[in-house]
Amino acid sequence: MKLPISWLKEYVDVDITPQELADKLLNCGFEVEEIIYKGKNIENVVAAKIVYVEKHRDADRLLVCQADTGTDKPLQIVTGANNVKAGYTVPLALCGAKLPDGTKIKEGKLRGVSSYGMFCSGKELCLGDTDYEGAGVDGILIIKENVKIGSDIKQVLGLDEYILDISITANRPDCQSVYGMAREVAALLDKPLKPLNMHYEEESGSNIENCIDVEIKSPDLCSRYIARCVNDIVLCKSPEWMKKRLRLCGIRPINIIVDITNYILLEVGQPMHAFDSRYIEGKKIIVRNAGLGEKIVTLDKKENILSENMLVICDANKPIALAGIMGGENSGIKDDTKNIIFESA
Numbered sequence: 001m002k003l004p005i006s007w008l009k010e011y012v013d014v015d016i017t018p019q020e021l022a023d024k025l026l027n028c029g030f031e032v033e034e035i036i037y038k039g040k041n042i043e044n045v046v047a048a049k050i051v052y053v054e055k056h057r058d059a060d061r062l063l064v065c066q067a068d069t070g071t072d073k074p075l076q077i078v079t080g081a082n083n084v085k086a087g088y089t090v091p092l093a094l095c096g097a098k099l100p101d102g103t104k105i106k107e108g109k110l111r112g113v114s115s116y117g118m119f120c121s122g123k124e125l126c127l128g129d130t131d132y133e134g135a136g137v138d139g140i141l142i143i144k145e146n147v148k149i150g151s152d153i154k155q156v157l158g159l160d161e162y163i164l165d166i167s168i169t170a171n172r173p174d175c176q177s178v179y180g181m182a183r184e185v186a187a188l189l190d191k192p193l194k195p196l197n198m199h200y201e202e203e204s205g206s207n208i209e210n211c212i213d214v215e216i217k218s219p220d221l222c223s224r225y226i227a228r229c230v231n232d233i234v235l236c237k238s239p240e241w242m243k244k245r246l247r248l249c250g251i252r253p254i255n256i257i258v259d260i261t262n263y264i265l266l267e268v269g270q271p272m273h274a275f276d277s278r279y280i281e282g283k284k285i286i287v288r289n290a291g292l293g294e295k296i297v298t299l300d301k302k303e304n305i306l307s308e309n310m311l312v313i314c315d316a317n318k319p320i321a322l323a324g325i326m327g328g329e330n331s332g333i334k335d336d337t338k339n340i341i342f343e344s345a
Contacts, residue, residue, distance in 0.1 A: 001165075001176055002036075002165055002249045003163065003166055003178060004163050005163070008181065010194070011178070011186070014185065025188070028184070032164050033167055035164060041098060041100040042099065042100060044096050044105075045091050045125070046069055046091070047089055047091065048089065048092035049087070049089050050065050050067055050086050051086060052065065053066075053086050056078065062078055063078070063079050063082075063084060067092055070150025070151075075094075076114060077117050079115075081119060081139045081140045082139065083142070084119065090140050090141060091143070091156075092119055093118045099120070099124055100125065119140045125157075129252060130247060130252045131157070132157050133243070143156060158244040163248055166181065177268050178266060179267055179269075212277070212280065213284045213285070214287075216287045217286060217287060217288035218287060221323070226345075227342065229342075230339070233338060233340060235255055235333065237253070237256065257274050257340060258333065260272075270344055271324065271345070272343065273321060273327050275321075275333075275340060277340060280315045280320065280341065281315040281318070285320075286313075287312075287313055289310065289312070290308060290319065293305060294312070295319075296318075296320075296321075296330075297329045298325075298328055299326055304322065306319070310322065315331075323345065
């Protein structure tokens with residue numbers, strides 16, 4: 001599992017280096033396969049705001065830009081990218097900058113016009129969409145958030161981070177989460193473990209039984225199944241802090257509901273799923289073995305023919321999820337979803 005040090009520090013005071021922490025974990029049975037530094041080999045690259053763009057006088061495919069780097073005078077940058085516009089904030093490799101592929105940036109001329117740096121694409125920073133939304137586009141990476149001009153791009157894109165890639169053995173499922181590893185690290189460092197914040201506000205007078213009823217017909221395969229109803233949601237993108245943590249763990253952010261379920265899995269090791277409640281017939285969830293030949297189309301759009309030894313989550317009439325594997329397409333979150341059921345088994 002991937003353990004971002006910054007996330008770990010939310011629960012325990014880590015006051016040693018990543019290498020020292022890796023050594024201590026190895027001594028108590030956790031092999032750290034790799035210490036990843038996301039900003040490795042990125043030097044002297046800053047967030048710059050393009051303030052002016054004009055065509056190159058001698059080259060139709062080149063643009064001459066003026067870029068604000070937070071200093072008194074804008075820098076002139078010549079680029080062949082066609083997705084830059086005045087007002088955009090982009091990564092700018094200054095003269096003397098170093099990029100992950102070993103490229104070093106220096107002052108030069110393109111068709112007779114001086115350029116004092118280079119705008120960077122996600123590819124040139126060795127980033128993809130999993131690392132930062134939009135990094136996979138064919139062109140310069142556009143920074144969508146409001147950031148301080150001149151800031152180190154590693155801080156802007158969440159690359160100034162150390163991550164431990166830890167091999168968790170099969171007998172330690174309690175450590176397959178950030179909080180589980182925080183418990184171990186707190187013991188190793190003799191530090192207090194900060195508690196999880198489990199508080200949430202429940203609507204006054206609400207009763208889950210008015211929304212959904214749960215019945216477990218296969219208790220040998222599922223000993224407990226709980227659900228919560230959330231109404232009047234607005235499907236939107238997750239806050240940047242959540243998206244950053246998901247990316248650090250190798251998960252691409254999707255939307256606030258999907259991201260919440262993935263975040264909880266990473267934080268405490270508990271799988272969750274969300275259903276659109278309007279597709280749950282009979283206001284009932286039944287946990288049972290599948291019928292022989294029963295079918296379900298899962299979220300990956302594949303039709304699955306089930307056997308009797310498979311566990312399924314059903315409503316009153318049909319399967320809506322393969323238990324512990326994937327939700328059904330017939331009950332997934334849509335763009336117009338308003339009311340959802342969070343489930344945890």
